[in-house]
Structures are given as structure tokens and as C-alpha cells.
Amino acid sequence: MLTGKQKRFLRSKAHHLNPIFQVGKGGVNENMVKQINDALEARELLKVSVLQNCEEDKGDIAEELSKAIGAELVQIIGNTIVLYKESQENKQLILP
Template structure:
């Protein structure tokens, strides 16, 4: 579980990132969750955008992605979701305590 201070730190880091996944009409599927999990192992912090034609609520999508990938939900702002998961192999981000 992330503290408020850690979430603030991660939000600042994520500000300059571009979304690398898009959730569209099909919603969240198993393949997408697997890909997001793999990318989180490499990058630790990613943005996912929810397209206008997505049939699901963005908070549902955020919950599904974070639970499926075992990641922390940092923020849902507009149609963008920010996810964080500490890498096992190549840790880059050092969270404030």
C-alpha cells in the first residue's frame, strides 16, 4: 500500500510519461493484463488511457488492471490511469519513506 507522500512522488514522475496502452471497446482482457504486467516489470510506472468508446467506467477499468497485474493504482485523472509496480529485476524508482 502506498502512502500519500509516495503517491505524490509517483504522480510527479508520471507527469511526463505518455500512455503506452489504450483500453477501448473490448475493455480489459487477459492478454492486456499480461502485457501490462510485463511492461511494469521493465518500467515500474506506466500510464494507460481509456478511450471514449470504452463500455466500462474508468474506475472499474483501473481496478481491474491494478488487481490483474498486481500493481498499485496511483491515480485516475481524466481518462488516464497511472499504475506502479516495484520491479523484481531492475528496480529504478526509489520511493520516499
């Protein structure tokens, strides 16, 4: 579980990132979860964009992704979800 200070730090790091995944009409599927998990292992911090044609609520999507991957939900801002998961091999971010 992340503290407020850690979330603030991660939000500042994620500010300059562009979303690299999009959740659309089909919602979250198993293949997407695997790809996001692999990307988190490489990057530790990433953004996921929820498209307007998505039928699910962005809060539900964020919760579903974070549980399926075992990642921490840093922030939901607009239609963008910020996820963090500590990398086992490529540790880049050192949390305060």
C-alpha cells in the same frame, strides 16, 4: 499500500510519461493484462489511456487492472490511469 507522500512522488514522475496502452471497446482482456504486467516489470510506472468508446467505467477498469496485475493504483486523471508496481529485476524508482 502506498502512502500519500509516495503517491505524490509517483504522480510527479508520471507527469511526463505518455500512455503506452489503450483500453477501448473490448475492455480489459487477458492478453492486455499480460502485456501491462511485462511493461510494469520493465518500467515500474506507466500510464494507461481509456478511450471514449470504452463501455466500462474508468474506475472499474483501474481496479480490475490493479487487482489482476498486483499493481498499485497511483492516480486516475481524466481518462488516464497511472499504475505502479515495484520491479523485481529492474528497480529504478526509490520511493520516499
